[in-house]
Amino acid sequence: xxxxxxxxxxxxxxxxxASSPRPAPSPSPKPSASPKPPSPLAAALALSMRRFDTNxxxxxxxxxxxxxxxxxxxxxxxxxxxxxxxxxxxxPVTRFAVERSR
Numbered sequence: 001x002x003x004x005x006x007x008x009x010x011x012x013x014x015x016x017x018a019s020s021p022r023p024a025p026s027p028s029p030k031p032s033a034s035p036k037p038p039s040p041l042a043a044a045l046a047l048s049m050r051r052f053d054t055n056x057x058x059x060x061x062x063x064x065x066x067x068x069x070x071x072x073x074x075x076x077x078x079x080x081x082x083x084x085x086x087x088x089x090x091x092p093v094t095r096f097a098v099e100r101s102r
Contacts, residue, residue, distance in 0.1 A: 038065035042072070 038046070046065035050056055056064075079085075 035066075038062065038069050039072075042066070042068035 037043075042065040043061075045068055046061045049061065049064055
């Protein structure tokens, strides 16, 4: 019985139908006409980067400011409840248990 099943599987695999419909690639999203400006904090931080590289163009600073905003949004998603910040004296819970010998 196993030999007959193994022999049936040994044949060449059937080719895929040639007329299988493929989904059309979705068009890439077009950039909006007026992108949201970066926050004032991000813009100020990006502007301070000119101290380190005086050759930064305004477009570079805008890119840096948007990246700063994106990082801050990601951090806010990781810790949405700022009230749960740890204090200096907070420690992890130490669980102590004694196992009885038998």
